[in-house]
Amino acid sequence: MSDLRQLPSVDRLLSGPVALELIARYGRPLVLEAVRYALEQARQTIRSGGESPADGTLLAEVRSYVEAATAPTLRPAxxxxxxxxxTNLGRAPLSKAARAALEAVARGYSTLEYDVEAGARGSRSVHAEALLCRLTGAEAALVVNNNAGAVLLILTALAAGREVIISRGQLIEIGGGFRVPDVMRQSGARLVEVGTTNRTHLRDYEAAIGPETALILRAHHSNFKIIGFTAEPSVQELADLARRHNLPLVEDLGSGALLDTAAYGLAHEPMAQESLAAGASLVAFSGDKLLGGPQAGIIVGRRDLVDVLKRHPLARALRADKLCLAALQATLLHYLRDEAVREIPVxxxxxxxxxxxxxxxxxxxxxxxxxxxxxxxxxxxxxxxxxxxxxxxxxxxxxxxxxxxxxxxxxxxxxxxxxxxxxxxxxxxxxxxxxxxxxxxxxxxxxxxxxxxx
CATH class of the missing domain: 3.90.1150.180 (Aspartate Aminotransferase, domain 1)
Structure with missing residues (x-):
């Protein structure tokens, strides 16, 4: 008990120069919390037969406490x-121009939804849409917060309560537990699986089309390969089939690319502009993978379908913020200027x-x-x-x-x-x-x- 009495009071510790310096840096409430914590730890030590720590030892523990409490968990690596x-390290690093654009709109007000010429409210979609259309050949484009959100929005807006046809070989799961079947169920669409894991033919898709079919979905394998005895219709074959039945063909490219990876000794990764040229109605892909920009879900394709997505209530819940749009616009400009390989870190x-x-x-x-x-x-x-x-x-x-x-x-x-x-x-x-x-x-x-x- 006598050792407990030797412990300094809270006020005594708070009034010393070390504590005052900590208060100036971290604020009194947090330092007070740390002092109380250090004293309680000291009491437990004494009750267990240990010695009463010196004031310097207690203050060192207080410093460690407040530094740990205020240390950021998201930091550069x-x-x-x-x-x-x-993916675990944040995917694509941004270019210098993208970082500068992000910082420029973050430090003050911006023209996020303001039309300067008209002096009236504008649309945030304009900041990336024209660039995406120019680069991919799409009629229209929409940016949401990530590619899973893009797929969810497409299925919810175009297929809720109806059927979506997809090959069994494309019912993928990617990192973080994202599964295409789960997203389809969440959207309210009914999953219609066709073919087998390794072989799906055009006739399998055609046999599944009925009055309740809303669209055909093609999902890029993304993080695995099926090799050997395999078969899968091309985008153009599926697009022709969908067109004959007046159905949209939606392709989820996952990573997506605007440059040909084969030019650098790699296998060819599907490009958004190729899918659209082959007849896909909508293409969805990520902004922070091979594109080399910020986290975003990018949807490009037919204007009538993109307009439906823009009007859907879920689009507001998934919309991209000003920081994403600023960095994405700067990233896309690298492609327009034919400088992506020189300027984009990926x-x-x-x-x-x-x-x-x-x-x-x-x-x-x-x-x-x-x-x-x-x-x-x-x-x-x-x-x-x-x-x-x-x-x-x-x-x-x-x-x-x-x-x-x-x-x-x-x-x-x-x-x-x-x-x-x-x-x-x-x-x-x-x-x-x-x-x-x-x-x-x-x-x-x-x-x-x-x-x-x-």
Whole structure:
């Protein structure tokens, strides 16, 4: 009990210079909460037979408490995994122009829904629609908050209470538990499965069409491949079938692309403009994957159908905000100016020459070897990621570190500020230069050097 009496009062701790400095930075309520917490922890220690902590020890705990309480959980990270569109790390990094556009509209008022020429209310859809139509050949376009929302809006507005035909081989699940059948049920549409997992023919679709059919849905496999004994109608074949029966054909591309990935040694990822040219009525795809922009669900296609989507109440619940639209507009302008490969980080990484990767890796290895760690440049593979081009890789050069405990070393890198996310291969920690932004190179190397010293 005497030890408990030795503990300082709340007021005494709050009135000292350390606490006053913390109050100035974090506010009195949070510091008061931290002081009470530290004192309660001290009481429990004393009751368990421990000694009464000194004031300095208590204040150190108070500082740790408030710093932990105010530390952001969403913060920048360095991606050294070699996975370009890393869903867990925020998918596509934005270009400098997109970041500048986002910051410009964030710091004040904007023309989000204001027509400057008319001096009256305008529409937020204009900020990306004209660019999307020009780039894809669509008649109209709509942007919502993500591609799952885009698919949900299409099915709800065009097929609620009616049937949607889809191949069994396209009833996909992607990261985060997103399942096409679940979204279809949520929309109120009735799922009509045709064909088998590996083979679906045009005749299977035609046999399923009836008076309750609202549309045909084609979903890109996105994050897996079916190989071997397979069959699947093309977009053009399905479009011709849908047209004969006066039905819309909707294609969910998932990632989607506006540039041909085959030009960079990868398999061909379906492009929105190709699907529309082949006859798809509506195409939905993501903004933050191969497009290289912010999170968004992009719908392009027939004007009459897009107008129905725009008028549906769900469109307001799913609409994109000013930050998304500003960054998306800036991203699309890179494509219009034919500078996407030069300016958009995702495409910079995809197109990065092997000799550039080799030079960066050797520079890193030479510097890190001076810390005493064995650093070796080895051949490796980078992945596109983000549900794009499953199984496809790009040749790269890795910096392989021989450290006593790769898992422990990786944990120390994750504890850095900013955290460095690497990968482990063959019991070695490896760093892939392909996904490390130029401005992140020095912080990465310092984090590795600190991890070696610790």
């Amino acid at each position: 360095i991606n050294a995994t070699g996975v370009i569109i890393h 495409w910079q990484m995809i197109a990065m020459p092997l000799d550039t990767l080799e030079a960066r890796a050797r520079r890193w290895a030479e510097r890190l070897s001076k810390t005493g760690v064995q650093a070796e440049v080895i051949p490796g593979e980078s992945a596109v990621g983000g549900g794009s081009l499953p199984g496809a890789t790009l040749p790269t050069r890795l910096v392989a570190l021989n450290v006593p405990s790769p898992d422990g070393f990786a944990a120390r890198l994750r504890a850095a500020d900013p955290p460095v996310i690497a990968r482990i291969e063959a019991d070695r920690l490896v760093l892939d230069p392909r996904t490390v932004l130029a401005e992140d190179e020095e912080p990465l190397l310092r984090a590795v050097e600190a991890a070696v010293r610790s």
